[in-house]
Amino acid sequence: MLLVETLSEIEDLDRSAMEKAQRKLDSLIKPPGSLGILEKIAVQLAGITGNPSPQIGEKAVIIMAGDHGVVEEGVSIAPQEVTVQMLPTFITGVAGIGVLARHAGARIVVVDVGVASTVDFPGVLRKKVKAGTGNIAKGPAMSREEAVKALEVGIQVALEEIKRGASLLATGDMGIGNTTPSSAILAAIGGYSAEEVAGRGTLVNDQVMNVKVRVINRALNVNKPDRDDGIDVLAKVGGLEIAGLAGVILGAAAKRTPVLIDGFITTAAALAACKIQPKARQYIIASHLSGEQAHRLMLEELNLTPVINLNMRLGEGTGATLTMHLIEAATKIIREMASFDEAGVSDLDDDKILS
């Protein structure tokens, strides 16, 4: 079975490649460590790929789309049909992610893993597991079997993209109402209250916020997800696109490929993925800190530091894709800068340096 196989393939990072990368960075014509987070990213990429001089080639943004039964509770400011309406704008490049993926030189892969209505727009991968989840305020989002199927859709798509040549993946989401299940996942896995995990999403007002808190509480009480079982959490209070995104992360980790998470929804997927296989965490790069308030708690739970913080809260993979340029910069630093010796630059005075 693809999921089990994938989980067994995920290994720890290559420590030897990381040490070599660190030594190389320390030899370059700059004060030690002065490129900050770029240097840490370069070392992580060396560990992920096993190459002390890591390189980024092709890049792909994988957007998983799904609908949520819970929207009937009134948790979103956008009607459910917006999920399917947005898909063509991803393909034609006029949505936020379309513009930013073009800017990043990344291809977009749009996957219908659980949109409520029929998607017949060309260019969308048809991998529908189910036409939208059940309302988590009343019962499970999906069965355990469906959650596994959605995870495997994500794994499949990740493996295909890597086979086609992608060396860096970004994750993106589309699904009206999906901050509510993402909050529920954080509450379940991190042991937080509904008040701590609920957020403004696409800027809902206080009234809708109160609805969200009540719905998250009911989802947890009705479904009682097992916090130690990532698949159970996804099935009971998650979403089809969230499970798909968790699969993308696991697939990338199995193939030693760096994967960028985006905002609140993809990070909820990462929480579930790392519960299923904790080693996957090492292959994740947290791109940005979302404007959604509880995103910070998710990243703390994962012990990941976001590269940028631009107060964005659009989703679609926009933050992840915007960060690709910085990831590539990290690899170019380690591959293209000269050492003190090579450049004939006088070395620093060790007696004066902070030890």
Added chain:
Amino acid sequence: MLLVETLSEIEDLDRSAMEKAQRKLDSLIKPPGSLGILEKIAVQLAGITGNPSPQIGEKAVIIMAGDHGVVEEGVSIAPQEVTVQMLPTFITGVAGIGVLARHAGARIVVVDVGVASTVDFPGVLRKKVKAGTGNIAKGPAMSREEAVKALEVGIQVALEEIKRGASLLATGDMGIGNTTPSSAILAAIGGYSAEEVAGRGTLVNDQVMNVKVRVINRALNVNKPDRDDGIDVLAKVGGLEIAGLAGVILGAAAKRTPVLIDGFITTAAALAACKIQPKARQYIIASHLSGEQAHRLMLEELNLTPVINLNMRLGEGTGATLTMHLIEAATKIIREMASFDEAGVSDLDDDKILS
């Protein structure tokens, strides 16, 4: 006289273009404001250029190089000759800024405005005002006339680059020892103590830190710079490359061109530039928060928010150049995204939105 002329050309931003840009942003297929700082940058660029759909074409990084008499006090871990040794690595592209400028698609302009030794490497603009500053712990860095000359070198180079087609400038510095005068500028203009403004620079140890604090104190006491006179501050406790960089900022503002500041040294230049002509502030984009501890104070003084924070402290314009990609992203968002109407996407429910 070029400086006076330039100062008189600097006007406020175009409010009408900014309002049009904001209306356009609010019509696009995304929750309002959900692209965060990118949206603010797009609006600022509209105001700077007068174009409600601003566009970035050619990009240039202007690196000003100069030496500092104060290094004889032992404030740096690198010997003074490193200033001149680094210049060829900028031109050949193997320094940090060389790699990042290539990655950004920006050209590099290296200017000798005050290097101590003779610079005969091809590709460096020879605009030396003086072969290094005087030791600010004992007297002024330079005369007022020399400060004006260095400012005008920066203005000239900025004007030339804009004439050649640059629509976005980044500023970079090279000058061993230049965190000390930059700290002194912050202390003078912001009214801070030497302890508050001194930092680790290229990671000096506690002993060198103590020297830096003493030197900054002496520089302020010996020279008594007038905090309301930016030129006086530059002449007494500044540096030739810092004055040159202040000139670049003023030149960019006069020609309604956005200019990215980098870390501690270029932000010290911005402090002086905005003291000379406060309207220049509106044309500046703060690229990153440097690892140098007092950089935060400088940005507060200028009321500017950095776009990224990667814990970098290399200088050379590396942070500014790395941010160019994000600035371009902001312009592409406003130019290339579709509106709700254009895309046929259902509008958001105003009754549920946070007002």
